Amino acid sequence: MKTAFVSGASRGIGLAIAQALHEEGYTLFLNGRHPETLEPVCRRLDAHPVCFDVGSYEAASAAFDMDVWPYTDHIDLLINNAGIAYVGLLQDMTPADWDRVISTNLTSVFNLSHLVLPGMIRRQRGSIINISSIWGQTGASTEVAYSASKGGVDAFTRALAREVAPSGIRVNAVACGVIDTTMNAHLDPQEKTDLADEIGLGRFGRTEEIAAVVRFLASEQASYLTGQIITVDGSFI
Ligand SMILES: NC(=O)c1ccc[n+]([C@@H]2O[C@H](COP(=O)([O-])OP(=O)(O)OC[C@H]3O[C@@H](n4cnc5c(N)ncnc54)[C@H](OP(=O)(O)O)[C@@H]3O)[C@@H](O)[C@H]2O)c1
Known part of the structure; x- marks a missing residue:
């Protein structure tokens, strides 16, 4: 049985x-x-729902004890995908806003990796794929906390990859460009057009285009690929 845990999988x-x-x-x-x-998503995909806030280690640990470990003793593939955006000037951000972005986007990657790694190390195999952003590499004005969180995810990915490679575990990230999801729903039509003009391919990415890269990274075809941040951004200028 191949098992995978995907955070933020409801949409x-x-x-x-x-x-x-x-x-x-x-x-x-x-x-x-x-x-x-x-x-409803879990019913459609014959999956186990595991409801909790990924930013809390206590909540994650309790949810794994109740909804994961009774059904399997290991996770083969962890996808750290859950994330939130925050758009606004840094000086308008409260410490609570900062904590929320960092805990959801970065501390969550520690929380879930920490819970699944013992099983992966025991089996000497496993794969972790973190969903990052091009803002983690370039930085985005009015998205300082988000950019910092994703830059942290990239560094976490490279460092953990080195640490667990001797245990046969691969760790990679996908740095997404602008993808058509509710995360960008706050943009008005003109803002969407202006943003698309900054993308070489002239459009936002589709969620399936990220999933295709993740599917490859998770597969045996990527068996020699670890510690990499794969940028999927349609050539963002
Ligand atoms: N869309 C883009 O342009 C873009 C670009 C670069 C990177 N990304 C990254 O891609 C990932 C997915 O983003 P998306 O665009 O698919 O966003 P989305 O449509 O807003 O979906 C986010 C998912 O994460 C879940 N989530 C949010 N906070 C959570 C928490 N504290 N605990 C557990 N689950 C939580 C949401 O479910 P609930 O709200 O029900 O918890 C939802 O399932 C994020 O890491 C994001 O930073 C997106």
Whole structure:
């Protein structure tokens, strides 16, 4: 039984990844904060719902004890996808806003990796794929906390890859450009057009286009690929 855990799988990129992994025959454990949106997805993909806030280690650990470990003793593939955006000037951001972005986008990657790694190390195999952003590399004005969180995810990816490679575990990230999800729903039509003009391919990416790269990274075809940040951005200028 191949098992995968996908955080933030109730919609958007996480949902597309879950669908792709379902097609690959994985037994899925899917996460989100809200049962009303997560459970219908889980019914459709024959998956186990695991509802909790990824930013809290205590909540993650309790949820794994209740909804993951009774069904499997290991996770083969962890997708750290859950994330939130925050758009606004740094000086208008409260310390609580900062903590929320960093805990959801970065501390969550520690939380879930920490919970699944013992099983991966015991089996001397496993793969972790972190969903990052091009803003982690370039930095985005009015998205300082988000950029910092994704830059942290990239550094975490490279460092953990080195640490666990001797245990046969691969760790990679996908740095997404602008993908058509609810994360960009706040943009008005003109802002969307202006943003698309900055993309070489002239359009936002589709969630399935990220899922296709994740599917490859998770597969045996990527067996010699670790510690890499794969940029999928349609050539963002
Ligand atoms: N869309 C883009 O342009 C873009 C670009 C670069 C990178 N990314 C990255 O791609 C990932 C997915 O983004 P998306 O565009 O698919 O966003 P989305 O449509 O807003 O979906 C986010 C998912 O994460 C879940 N989530 C949010 N906070 C959570 C928390 N604290 N605990 C557990 N689950 C949580 C949401 O479910 P609930 O709200 O029900 O919890 C939802 O399932 C994120 O890491 C994002 O930073 C996106």
